[in-house]
Amino acid sequence: MAALTVRLYDSYGGRASVDDADLLDGLDSSAFAQGLWAVVNSNGTLARGRGATSAGSLGVDGQYQVIFNRDVAGCAYVATLGDAVASTGAEGVVTVAPRSGNANGVFVQTYNVLTGTEADLPFHPAVLC
Numbered sequence: 001m002a003a004l005t006v007r008l009y010d011s012y013g014g015r016a017s018v019d020d021a022d023l024l025d026g027l028d029s030s031a032f033a034q035g036l037w038a039v040v041n042s043n044g045t046l047a048r049g050r051g052a053t054s055a056g057s058l059g060v061d062g063q064y065q066v067i068f069n070r071d072v073a074g075c076a077y078v079a080t081l082g083d084a085v086a087s088t089g090a091e092g093v094v095t096v097a098p099r100s101g102n103a104n105g106v107f108v109q110t111y112n113v114l115t116g117t118e119a120d121l122p123f124h125p126a127v128l129c
Contacts, residue, residue, distance in 0.1 A: 035050070036050055036051035036127040036129075037049055037052070037124065038055060038068075038124065038125055039124050040108070040123050040125070041083075041122050043057065044056045044064050044120075051069045051070065052066055052067070052068055052069075053067050053069050054067045061119055062117075063107070063108075063109055064109075066105060066106050067099075067102065067105045070104060071103040072098075073098050073103040074129070075127045075129040077097065077128075078096065078125070078126050078128075079094045079123050079124060080123065081093075082123065092112055092119060094108065094111075094123050095108070096109075096125050108123055108125055110123055
């Protein structure tokens with residue numbers, strides 16, 4: 001995963017390529033090889049995850065925070081809608097961004113696809129550092 005990320009970064013004008021995929025910026029890449037992720041229920045509770053320590057609703061429909069066990073401020077984030085147990089995804093839109101004031105957190109917002117308004121929906125954020 002780290003080697004692929006470096007190659008993609010290089011192809012878009014990033015830093016020089018790394019010959020040894022086991023090292024990234026002189027560090028052992030095994031610490032970075034596993035992505036962080038979470039499965040969060042529509043009420044904001046954390047169902048499961050890797051590196052996720054907590055999740056919660058921010059008290060406004062469709063607004064959540066997910067906290068991880070390390071600094072994720074300089075990482076890349078993606079999220080999809082989906083239940084912890086359902087075999088199909090939820091209908092809607094999800095966005096994810098750094099959590100203001102907490103380097104270990106991400107802010108997630110979910111929307112109803114038909115109305116475009118914020119709505120409580122289950123989601124799965126992933127963080128790649």
